[in-house]
Amino acid sequence: MPALDMPLAKLKEYRGSSPKPDDFDAYWAEALRELDATDPKAKATPSAFQAPNAECFDLTFTGVRGARIYAKYLRPKGVSGPHPAVLFFHGYSGHSGDWWDKLAYVNLGFSVFALDCRGQGGKSEDVGGVKGNTLRGHFIRGLDSGPNDLLMRHIFLDTAQLARVAMAMPEVDAARVGVHGGSQGGALALVCAALEPRVRRCSSVFPFLSDYRRVWEMDLAKDAYEELRTYFRMFDPLHEREDDIFRTLGYIDVQYLAERIEAEVLMGISLMDNICPPSTQFAAYNRISSPKRHVIYPDFGHEGLPGFNDETYLFLSKL
Known part of the structure; x- marks a missing residue:
């Protein structure tokens, strides 16, 4: 079998090397309290795009720190x-895409x-307000302001807020909600399933x-992941803060939030992925x-995985 990373047998046992902060659970408990105190003030406006089989809406709601967040709603x-x-x-730097799919x-x-996602390629609002680098990259945004100001923290909470908004719709059965995405x-x-x-x-x-x-x-x-190297080059060229930086990133490390998931999970894994390595x-x-x-997928990298959209469709159809 082709190998970019560890042998498959070791991958199936690997549980990460990046540090988990000691107060990880308390951190996310406090973050969810902030979300609980945020009135979503959801508003759905008919979209310019309409389809014969669907009613389509531009949905906006309020996330933490007062940002107005956008989602397509059909x-x-x-x-x-x-x-x-x-x-x-959606994937990193992208947006929710077209309506048709x-x-x-x-x-x-x-x-x-x-x-x-706020501050990326779509219509959501990024309210900013952090110290340090805002030139390139989102998972390092807020590192110099402290864990509570990490932009990815806020984006993670936006996923849970969207789930709450969706589940509150009278036409939605809150007991039959699924989630899907690739890369970011x-x-x-995974984060949405962990926090909701x-x-x-x-x-x-x-x-x-x-x-x-x-x-x-x-x-x-x-x-x-280039922003990680850029951050070190600009703000810690001798790696004197390396342990502290990786510890702070631990608050927004998906592997540790995954421990909270109660949902049934289907995952597509590509063994030749040099963007999101198989071990991660x-x-x-x-x-x-x-x-x-x-x-x-042994021979595939960070690309379309043949048949996986069909797998996902059948998996989610059981809801």
């Missing part, structure tokens, strides 16, 4: 009574919600934002204690 026409829903999360789930009788979206799908325990099914493809120190040790702090994907997968299954 619901099936002519469906009475509560029905299932799926939340989609959500319609397959509308045809299945789902409402669909697709988030625009794969991380956010009512999520029932989670499909995640080669999740980003997992096991930062492992990425560094593999000399793969490039592409999506397994670090998250191996910490999930709820029912789970992975599909391994």
Whole structure:
């Protein structure tokens, strides 16, 4: 079998090398209290795009620190009574995409919600307000202001707020909600399921934002992880703060949030991935204690995985 990383047998046992802060659970308990105190003030406005089988809306809601967050919202026409829903999360620097590819789930009788991450390629608001580097990269944004100001903390909480907004819709059955995404979206799908325990099914493809120190040790702090190398070069060229930096990143390390997941999980894992290395994907997968299954692609990197969208469709259809 091709190998970019560890042998597969070791990958299936690997549980990460990046440090977990001692107060990790207290940190996220406090973050969720901040979310609890944030009135979402959700507003759905009919979109310029409409489809024969769906009602389409521009949805906005308030996230932590007062940012107005945008999501596409589609619901099936002519469906009475509560029905299932799926939340989609996009890749790093991207946005929620076009409307058309959500319609397959509308045809299945789902409402669909697709988030625009704050400060990235879509319509959500980034309220800023941190010290230090804001030139390039989001997971290092706020490192110099302290863990409570990490931008990824706020984006993680936005996923839970969107789930709460979706579950509060009268047409949505809150007991039948799933999540899906790839890369950053794969991380956010895991995060959403971790922070909103009512999520029932989670499909995640080669999740980003997992096991930062492992990425560094593999000399793969490039592409999506390039901001880590840039941060060291600009703000800690002698690595005198290296341990503190990786400890702070531990608060937004997906592998540790994955331990909280109660949903059933399906994960697509690519063994030749040099963007989100296989060991970092397994670090998250191996910490999930709820029912789970992975599909391994030995010869594929950070790219489309043949058949996995079909797997996800069938997996989520069981909601």
